[in-house]
Amino acid sequence: MKCLLKEREWDWKISGVALGLIFLVTVMVVKPIGVSTQFVILDGIFWKSVSSELIVKDDKSKTGYASSNAYLNKSSGKYAQNVDNPLNYSFVFVIAMIMGGFISAKFTKNKDEEDDGVLPQVWKDTIGNSTTKRYIIVFIGGVLVLYGARMAGGCSSGHMMSGMMQTSISGYLFAIATFISSVPTAMYFFSKKES
């Protein structure tokens, strides 16, 4: 058997089984995977380090925590509690994902030499070779994606994969909404360069 960790990319069938299994095992053992909430938790940790009044202990709240920020305070201070105790399952899970990406890349043989980790091939083919432009656009992309994900209450992991796995209406709604905007945007934004 070839070592799967050395391959640059898995065949779609192995990929589909592996992706399915990790979503299945996590919902069986702990809870469905979700990622985007942890951006809020990390923001909260930064914010708390400069503002000691952000998170307060509150006996009247169900979690025992409250926040001066309306979002951290929602659902009886659930996020406020996680900001105060970042060593919880969901936050550590996301930190471990960074290590997973690192390990996977480290073991990969025959890396894609064309890809410098800044400009994807399709970007070079349609937009050009400016790394500054790429950084500006990905930054804006990050702002829009996380703003949208928080408004929607989840992202590709939480809504699309975990949600649709459970046949949740919110999951289908999110998937349809994202494809309605992303497909035309990608087609327009990455249309062929005039040459």
Place this chain on the structure above:
Amino acid sequence: MSVLLAIVFGLLFGVILHKVGAANPHRLINMLRLKDFHLMKVIFFGIGFSSLLLFVFSAAGVIEPNFSVKTAYIGVGIGGIIFGIGWAISGFCPGTSIVGAGAGRKDALVFVVGGLVGAFLYMLTYGSFKSTFLFDKILGGKVTLADTGVEKYHVIAEGISSSLVAGGIAIVMIVIAIILPKSE
């Protein structure tokens, strides 16, 4: 214990997202341009496969899954539309940007910084619209097509075997994954 599980599962999820090609923005952008269906096949197969086993195992009593259904409300659709625009221009979503950054992609790292700013802007603005129509529930909120067996979640296909409903949807997804061509 839960932290140890988080490390194991997080590591595995990170490796898997990287190996399936999801942390490669070239693949993702070309999926959204409807030019390359590798990731689409992976996603359809992954959801179908996990959903089928989840509902069959659960109905057979093999496991007791920790279902956690999110609320459906207007903002899921509007947020999804905003999400889709950022997703398309960058080629990343929250999970894949984190894995990409770990794998050494500089564009992914910039996306993560942008993401932290976006999440922060949401935290600052949430209070101004938290009582608006954006959070009006759809179909009762926490609702699924197949019966999860969890009392607090509404069910659309009520009274029909959950294995049949979820299994049927799952098989359609698996068939789509198989018949989609790899590329245009």
